[in-house]
Amino acid sequence: MTRHFASGRRVALLVVAVVVLLFVAFLIFAHRPAIAEIAPPTxxxxxxxxxxxxxxxxxxxxxxxxxxxxxxxxxxxxxxxxxxxxxxxxxxxxxxxxxxxxxxxxxxxxxxxxxxxxxxxxxxxxxxxxxxxxxxxxxxxxxxxxxxxxxxxxxxxxxxxxxxxxxxxxxxxxxxxxxxFRPARFTTDPGHDALWNRGKYLGDGIAHCGGCHSPRGVLGNEKTDQPYAGGWVDGWYAPPLDATSPAIRAWTADRLETYLRTGLSTTHAAAAGPMGAVAHNLAQVRGPDVRAIATYYADLMARAPAARREPPLPDRADAAIRAHPEGAALYAGACAMCHEPGAPMVVAGRPVLPLGTQFHEHTPRDMIQTILQGVAPPVGAQGPYMPAYAGTLSDTQVAQLVAYLQTRHGTVRWDDLEKEVARARKEGKP
Ligand code: HEC
Ligand code: HEC
Ligand code: HEC
The missing domain is CATH 1.10.760 (Cytochrome Bc1 Complex; Chain D, domain 2)
Structure with missing residues (x-):
């Protein structure tokens, strides 16, 4: 018995020793030296x-x-x-x-x-x-x-x-x-001109557009084999910037440059949520760098459906009122004065709602966040901006509004809207 006990203890000790050794080996592997402090440069x-x-x-x-x-x-x-x-x-x-x-x-x-x-x-x-x-x-x-x-x-x-x-x-x-972690390396692609290569260097690199627009794995790793296939950030969906772009109008280099520089594309929509901050920063960049970024992403989206054909915008107003009378009433009271074709904002040149990619994504999340959080005015514009409705509309009301808008203008089917609104509130930044 004692002998058994002793060998059991020996095995246990051995296991502990191996675990400790592995842990120490890992700490040695993980160790990086400190770099000496300097006096702050002038x-x-x-x-x-x-x-x-x-x-x-x-x-x-x-x-x-x-x-x-x-x-x-x-x-x-x-x-x-x-x-x-x-x-x-x-x-x-x-x-x-x-x-x-x-x-x-x-x-x-x-x-x-x-x-x-x-x-x-x-x-x-x-x-x-x-x-x-x-x-x-x-x-x-x-x-x-x-x-x-x-x-x-x-x-x-x-x-x-x-x-x-x-x-x-x-x-x-x-x-x-x-x-x-594989450190990114930039190599010039001789098949493209200098502007495109500059755009790739900036967009893949310092601008880290893929940080939001690429999907991530369970450990937060960016899926580098699906660059720009769409990703999630702060409860928003950053839509694809590749051939699977769901945009209903083509993203040409001109349109992209305007969107990135001002936060508004009259052929699409405003840059809402986390994208608004990106545009506000890019607006202050002089020189050809934003043009370069627009050139690169326009090329990545050159084979998207809208680049081949720009379909007519759906407007099924009557069917939407019949299917979602509560949503229709909310829209008439809270939204129509800005968004209905013929509203002063639209007449002055703002895009009509269904031009926005939000209506054509596989998820209602961006539309819900826009209603909850509103939209900051595009760069340089003195309004109109969109107020936030998080405090005034209930989850049910937001879901009714989205159901109405989807039936009227959408091209994708969404379900479980009320649950989506609750999730959007939880994940969105206040
Ligand atoms: C998406 C968010 C995000 C962006 C964009 C970002 N950073 Fe950071 N940065 C962080 C976070 C978070 C940390 C701290 C990470 C940690 O605690 O391990 C950090 C840490 C750092 C550090 C290390 C500082 C320290 O005290 O440890 C430097 C330097 C830095 N960032 C510079 C920059 C520069 C320059 C830019 C713009 C070119 C930038 N960051 C953009 C999120 C960001
Ligand atoms: C901090 C996260 C974040 C970063 C960084 C970011 N984006 Fe976005 N982007 C978004 C989100 C979220 C949306 C959706 C906004 C909306 O619905 O209005 C978006 C929307 C867009 C759209 C509109 C797509 C469409 O079809 O309507 C374009 C184009 C775009 N981003 C390009 C870029 C480029 C180019 C960069 C790098 C310079 C970039 N984004 C960096 C989060 C980000
Ligand atoms: C005071 C005017 C105003 C009101 C009221 C308003 N909006 Fe907006 N909305 C805007 C502006 C400004 C934008 C940014 C796009 C633009 O400039 O055309 C916008 C954008 C949007 C977008 C698209 C954003 C994008 O980036 O694709 C949606 C969806 C939207 N609004 C829905 C609504 C709904 C639903 C209501 C009612 C609950 C509403 N809005 C009320 C002014 C308004």
Whole structure:
């Protein structure tokens, strides 16, 4: 008996030893060295050209969306970012020496952007789109560094992250990277001109359009074999930007450029939700970069159905009133004065509702979010904007409205609308 007991104990000890060894091996594998602190550089250390270039790249990269809180100081962080694994916060990337990146050398900054590793050696969560930023050239990284290091330092510690245990343990991210992280590389495609290649470099890279417009796997990994096939962000659906684009009107380079620069395409719709912020940032970019991005994505969508044929817009008003009288009444009272053909806003040149891709996507989610959250005015325009109805309409009423609009103008069938509204409220940013 005793002998049995002893060998049982030996096996147990062996198992423990192996587990400990594996864990230590993993920690060694996950380890990244810290990069020494530096004295914060002064403005004189950078050329004005580099700073200006960095400013443009920061706009194209939409950095403020995650690093500038609502009503907060620029780049001081604290923006909550909801993920299926908990809530993260955009960090303070002003040159404050204590709470920001003031003591980060340029190699430390470059390593964070290309490998997702902070100056102190800890791994960063892929909510920070380094899987896209990794393709940036040295010159562009230098510009971004010059721009950030010459911002006003703000002393502000972002709130602590709340990740589902054990995901708060950062070395685990080394495992995620081993499975999914392949640093992006840009190579010129000789089959296309310089403008297209520039658009690809920017769009796949710093602009990380795929961060929202590509589908993700269960571990938050972008499915790189289905680039731009449509994805989810903050309870919104970012529609496909490839040959499966559900848009009912072709996305030509001209139309895309206008949409990206102003947040409004008169042949489509406004950029609502998270896309609104992207357009607001791109509006401040001068030079040919936005044209380049538009050229690249117009080409990716060149074989979409609408590029071959632009069908007539459905308007089944009578059938919709008969099928959804409550929704029709709500629409007449709350929406028609802006959206009915003949309303002043439409007469002044705004697109009619069914031009919007929201009516032709497989999910009602964007239409629901638009009704709940409203639409900020397009860049530069003094209204009209769309008010938010989250506080005034119940889930049932929003579902009735969407059912009416879908029957009147839609080209896709949606079900379980009330459940969708409840989900949209839960997942959408307030
Ligand atoms: C989609 C959201 C998002 C965007 C867009 C984004 N970041 Fe971040 N960034 C984050 C998050 C979240 C973190 C923190 C990750 C963590 O805690 O592991 C982060 C961390 C960083 C860090 C590391 C700082 C530190 O203290 O650890 C740097 C540097 C950085 N971002 C720079 C940028 C720049 C420059 C841009 C624009 C070109 C940008 N980020 C755009 C979300 C974003
Ligand atoms: C933060 C997430 C996010 C990023 C980054 C983003 N988008 Fe979007 N995009 C969206 C969402 C959400 C929508 C749907 C908005 C709506 O319904 O009005 C959208 C809509 C669009 C549309 C309209 C599609 C249609 O058929 O109506 C285009 C075009 C587009 N985005 C292009 C881009 C390009 C190009 C980039 C990169 C420069 C980009 N997006 C970056 C979230 C994003
Ligand atoms: C004060 C005017 C106003 C009212 C009232 C209004 N909207 Fe809008 N709505 C807008 C504007 C502005 C846009 C952005 C598109 C544009 O500029 O044409 C918009 C866009 C939309 C879009 C498409 C957004 C996109 O990006 O594809 C939908 C769907 C929509 N509204 C539904 C409604 C519904 C339903 C109601 C009633 C509950 C309503 N709106 C009330 C002004 C209004």
């Amino acid at each position: 403005r004189g250390a950078f050329s004005e050209t580099d700073i200006a270039r960095g400013a443009e790249l920061a706009r194209i990269g939409n950095c403020t969306s995650c690093h500038t809180a609502k009503g907060g100081r620029p780049f001081a962080g604290g923006v909550p970012i909801a993920t299926p694994f908990g809530t993260l916060h955009g960090t303070n990337i002003t040159p404050d020496p204590v709470t920001g990146i003031g003591r980060w050398s340029e190699p430390a900054f470059a390593r964070s952007m290309r490998q997702g590793v902070a100056r102190d050696g800890s791994h960063l969560y892929p909510a920070f789109p380094y899987d896209h930023f990794s393709s940036l050239t040295d010159a562009d990284l230098h510009g971004l560094y010059a721009f950030l290091m010459t911002r006003r330092p703000v002393h502000l510690e972002p709130p602590a992250n709340r990740m589902i245990p054990p995901l708060g343990f950062r070395p685990l991210l080394a495992g995620w990277k081993l499975l999914f």
